[in-house]
Amino acid sequence: MxxxxxxxxxxxxxxxxxxxxxxxxxxxxxxxxxxxxxxxxxxxxxxxxxxxxxxxxxxxxxxxxxxxxxxxxxxxxxxxxxxxxxxxxxxxxxxxxxxxxxxxxxxxxxxxxxxxxxxxxxxxxxxTSFAAIASRAQLPLAMEQQSMAVMSCTASHQELTQALRSHDCVVLMKVYGRFAQIKALLQHLELIDHAVLMAEATLPGEQCWRSLDDVPDDQKLPYFSTILVNKQWRR
Amino acid sequence: MxxxxxxxxxxxxxxxxxxxxxxxxxxxxxxxxxxxxxxxxxxxxxxxxxxxxxxxxxxxxxxxxxxxxxxxxxxxxxxxxxxxxxxxxxxxxxxxxxxxxxxxxxxxxxxxxxxxxxxxxxxxxxxTSFAAIASRAQLPLAMEQQSMAVMSCTASHQELTQALRSHDCVVLMKVYGRFAQIKALLQHLELIDHAVLMAEATLPGEQCWRSLDDVPDDQKLPYFSTILVNKQWRR
Missing domain, CATH: 3.40.1010.10 (Tetrapyrrole methylase, N-terminal domain)
Structure with a gap:
């Protein structure tokens, strides 16, 4: 063989x-x-x-x-x-x-x-993890003529800002340890109402936060935590 | 029930x-x-x-x-x-x-x-189609700290240029009817050697073009045709 x-x-x-x-x-x-x-x-x-x-x-x-x-x-x-x-x-x-x-x-x-x-x-x-997150959170990714960016939260503030300004849908991976900064950025760009945070999607420990304004800055998050932003879809 | x-x-x-x-x-x-x-x-x-x-x-x-x-x-x-x-x-x-x-x-x-x-x-x-295309073409998507954009070729020249300048990996969907313009843009940005074109990935009619310079501008393409660009990976 x-x-x-x-x-x-x-x-x-x-x-x-x-x-x-x-x-x-x-x-x-x-x-x-x-x-x-x-x-x-x-x-x-x-x-x-x-x-x-x-x-x-x-x-x-x-x-x-x-x-x-x-x-x-x-x-x-x-x-x-x-x-x-x-x-x-x-x-x-x-x-x-x-x-x-x-x-x-x-x-x-x-x-x-x-x-x-x-x-x-x-x-x-x-x-991919973000496809599973979109399904579980019932928050769509890009559609029709829209565009999507998949970013690591380890990227610079400038890169993240540009991605959030340029694309209809943004997947922010590796939120772990960076939640407070990302939350502040989403608030600054007035996108916080278009975002969900999900950890360990489809695993037994799955958690979903739909109101990011209410999540404390020092919230302990699992390693597999991702924020999904869709400007065209308000929760 | x-x-x-x-x-x-x-x-x-x-x-x-x-x-x-x-x-x-x-x-x-x-x-x-x-x-x-x-x-x-x-x-x-x-x-x-x-x-x-x-x-x-x-x-x-x-x-x-x-x-x-x-x-x-x-x-x-x-x-x-x-x-x-x-x-x-x-x-x-x-x-x-x-x-x-x-x-x-x-x-x-x-x-x-x-x-x-x-x-x-x-x-x-x-x-997703682009995950299948990456696997079939053996061309990776983003890795580590890199970022990926998924765009429709119906986007403006300026949006496509910005995405190709800003992201390590770009998926260009809906190439159908727009191949000549996209090819010229990839040549202009000196990214043509980092791109593959694939049609009908994983279907019986699957086709893959690895040398986009050699694909004629008027090449007939199936409806499901996508270009994958990875700046960090030269074919």
Whole structure:
């Protein structure tokens, strides 16, 4: 059998928001690589796909350091890319899972950059977190001639302001630790009534705040927290 | 049994790129509403979900006019929203399908606007076309601190230029009929080597052009054609 590598988006969190294709592929894998947030820690992506796994699939969790040291990260990416390639060369069916979609804000892309575009690679897209947030909050994303920007809240004040001024719909990811500044910016731009804040969408701990004016500046937020702004839709 | 309405994203085109949740819900529906491009015409969304349908599900295709006459459109949206609500009130399990994700560039949002947020409504997200395009073209979307804009090529030259200047990754939807202008803009901004053009991603007629310089200005393109630009990734 010819070895193949599948990069699989697991979707936002609920197990049944994975695609039928990804679920079927996971069921026939020889080896599954799953990223874990901490060394030896649990993998959220793995917990999402566990019900589709065959008993015979070998599972390997891999830890990608969050450190600012790019050299340290590069070593881990090099090693993981080599390990994936090695398994494929043994003729195995190999999977690598990532939360959400494989090609958006995903560690997988660092591995892809080290692999080129080999014939034995298939990438399977997944539902993005912001699509799940829009569905759960019943707040639309862009429609018709409108435009959408997806920003990280780590961007500069100027970049965030420009995105909020230029686009009808703005997804503000990585709100964690920056809520007070983002809230003040939305108030300043008179967009606070067009925003919702959601944490851990589709997971058991899902929380949704629809009135951001009432959320305290020092509100403790989970790591997966996102603000969705739609200028054309007032809550 | 209590009636429920499910707004279901079918994903980009391939039947197995629907979510497991949507496939399961479709299998237990009493009535499925499927939008058709032309009156009496086929519904692409329906062809995607047909294999998950139960024999007992009643299928109704509905046609939403593409006309510029907003009053004519509003009448059809009013009627369809009323029809969906009527079925739910009969205690039925009712589905409404849309291509891609339910909340992004989707007719469904016009129906949502007429319904408010009733308890009997559940929206199920889907894989967006641009996530599928990125996977198929093996061209990443935004990563880490980068940002992404999703634009319609019907936007003004100035808006498109600003988006291409401001964001690392830009999705240019609705290229159909506007390819020559967009190509010239990408050449002017020296972004042509960072772009791919894809039509009908994940469908049998999928086409991908990686060297946009070589695509003739008058190239005939299918309706579902999109350009993906990633400044940080040269093909």
């Amino acid at each position: 010819t070895g193949r590598l599948y990069a699989l988006g697991t979707g936002p969190g609920a197990s049944d928001l994975i695609t039928v294709r990804a679920a079927r592929i996971i069921g026939k894998l020889d080896v599954l690589f799953a990223p874990a947030g901490r060394k030896g820690g649990d993998s959220l992506a793995l917990s999402i796909v566990r019900e589709y796994l065959s008993d015979t699939t070998e599972v390997r969790t891999c830890h990608f350091p969050m450190s600012a040291d790019n050299d340290e990260k590069a070593v881990v990416w090099d090693e993981t890319a080599a390990a994936l390639k090695h398994e494929v060369e043994q003729g195995k069916q190999v999977g690598f899972i990532t939360l959400g979609d494989s090609m958006l804000f995903s560690t997988w892309v660092f591995l892809l950059a080290r692999m080129g575009n080999p014939e034995w690679l298939e990438i399977v897209p997944g539902v | 209590t009636g429920r309405l499910y707004a279901l994203g079918t994903g980009p085109g391939a039947s197995d790129l629907i979510t497991v949740r949507a496939a399961r819900i479709i299998g237990k529906l009493d009535v499925l509403f499927a939008p058709a491009g032309r009156k009496g015409g086929d519904s692409l969304a329906l062809s995607i979900v047909r294999e998950y349908l139960s024999d007992t599900t009643e299928v109704r295709t509905c046609h939403f006019p593409m006309s510029a006459d907003n009053d004519e459109k509003a009448v059809v949206w009013d009627e369809t929203a009323a029809a969906l609500k009527h079925e739910v009130e009969q205690g039925k399990q009712v589905g409404f399908i849309t291509l891609g994700d339910s909340m992004l560039f989707s007719t469904w949002v016009f129906l949502l606007a007429r319904m408010g947020n009733p308890e009997w409504l559940e929206i199920v997200p889907g894989v």
